[in-house]
Amino acid sequence: MSPLRLRQLDLSLPERHLLQDLSLDLHGGLCTLLTGANGAGKSTLLRIVAGLTPANRLALPDLGGSTPRGAARRLRGLVTYIHQHPFMFRGPVRDNLLLALPWSLGYRARARRVDEALEWAELTHLRRNDAGGLSGGERQRLSLARAWLRGSPYLLLDEPTSNLDTASRERLRALLQVLLEKGHGLMIATHDPTHFRFAGCAHLHLADGRLRLAAPAGKDDETQGACA
Amino acid sequence: MTEAIIQALQMLLAGDPTLWDIVGVSFRVSLVALTISLVPGLAIAALLAFARFPGRRLAVSLFNAMLSIPAVVVGLTFYLLLSRHGPLGEWRLLFTQTAMVAGQVALSLPILVAMIHTALQELDPRAWETTRTLGAGALRATLILLREVRFALLAAVIAAFGRIIAEVGSAMMLGGNILGYTRNITTAIALETSKGAYAQGIALGLVLLLLSFSLNAGLHWLQGRSRLQPEYLA
Secondary structure, three states: OOOEEEEEEEEEOOOOEEEEEEEEEEOOOOEEEEEOOOOOOHHHHHHHHOOOOOOOEEEOOOOOOOOHHHHHHHHHOOEEEEOOOOOOOOOEHHHHHHOOOOHHHOHHHHHHHHHHHHHHOOOHHHOOOEHHHOOHHHHHHHHHHHHHHHOOOEEEEEOOOOOOOHHHHHHHHHHHHHHHHOOOEEEEEOOOHHHHOOOOOEEEEEEOOEEEEOOOOOOHHHOOOOOO | OHHHHHHHHHHHHHOOHHHHHHHHHHHHHHHHHHHHHHHHHHHHHHHHHHOOOOOHHHHHHHHHHHOOOOHHHHHHHHHHHHOOOOOOHHHOOOOOHHHHHHHHHHHHHHHHHHHHHHHHHHOOHHHHHHHHHOOOOHHHHHHHHHHHOHHHHHHHHHHHHHHHHHOOHHHHHHHOOOOOOOOOHHHHHHHHHHHOOHHHHHHHHHHHHHHHHHHHHHHHHHHHHHHOOHHHHO
8 A cells, every 4th residue: 555645744823833844654554653742743743644634734745635625635534533532422332433434334234343343442341331431441442443443544543542551551552453454554642652662663753843753772773764 | 360260270171272272373383483493593503613704703693692682573573574565565474374483483593593503612622523533524524413412402492492482572563463373372361461351361371381391391401411421531
């Protein structure tokens, strides 16, 4: 699968130039870690890549989409974004998954796919529970299951392990590993890059509006060129 | 007075046909008006909440201001439009149920728009983003969010119904209080009381009180439900 290439990604806020002419490549089956201080613009960058916030300028050499809004629309077709605290819709866990599937699929097919997703994310025993009552780890797994149903080639996660206990973090990591093996491209904003050392992981650091490759001391070989 | 109250209760329990005809007119007119204003109300509220266009804030404050327009002024406006020499006089709609419905649509629409718009605005922005990132188009995303605020939506419908079934000004001016056709609960109470026939007025007043009591109880319950957001846990 050809990578998702973003060029000239630029965003100015009234008070500062948050993202300055960034280039970014996401590859299927590979993970890109994104670190940076609080307020550096990690979430904003992820939201732009997910097509939820339009940039001031953004070129997608392989996809077209000449205007920032057009680019955002194309990106929404390829990318699913998972909030740091995923939003749970009112009602049972199962209904929260149903809405990730198009109506055109038909009810029976949707129900079957939802059952598969529940099993994949180890949520089957909670399917009738109110989604609002789930724990942080269960919410993260539910949101991953929703993304899995949506089936976007690229998944962006915003601080997925903040406020999770060790067991939940390990479960989440295992699910992400499965997604990588299935060929999904991941991008994870995190303060804890060591937790997500998947094979072939690139690590980018965002500071002062620019991205640079962050190579942990003595491990230069682990960071492959995801940053052009 | 006691005699009038006893007589009123007897009329209600005996199923006095004139009385229940009048109640029927009230319900029919108000339910039709509510049904007509529901879809535009939802659409306008969603547009005001999610679309970005020039004049949006003005439109929001306009609808909020329309909440407090007295029913009798709405009645007057439509009266002038529909009267023989008015711009729509040819339609011959004055003193019909259709005219009453038109007035009540104008009264209920601002309530629906204002309340539903507020509910959608107060919704967590992550809700909209989540539907979009999961592949929903603008229409489906809107429907999912309307479902998310369903209790507030129902509360808006009840509040709108409560206002139009209890209003007297517009129904009196546009309906003309014609017995068996446009005489509804509120105009009948006004007329019967002015004639000194208290029993029917009291009977209809009781119906209205019971109705508004149960509507308010329902509203109260729904507003409790709509605030019951386990989301803070996140």
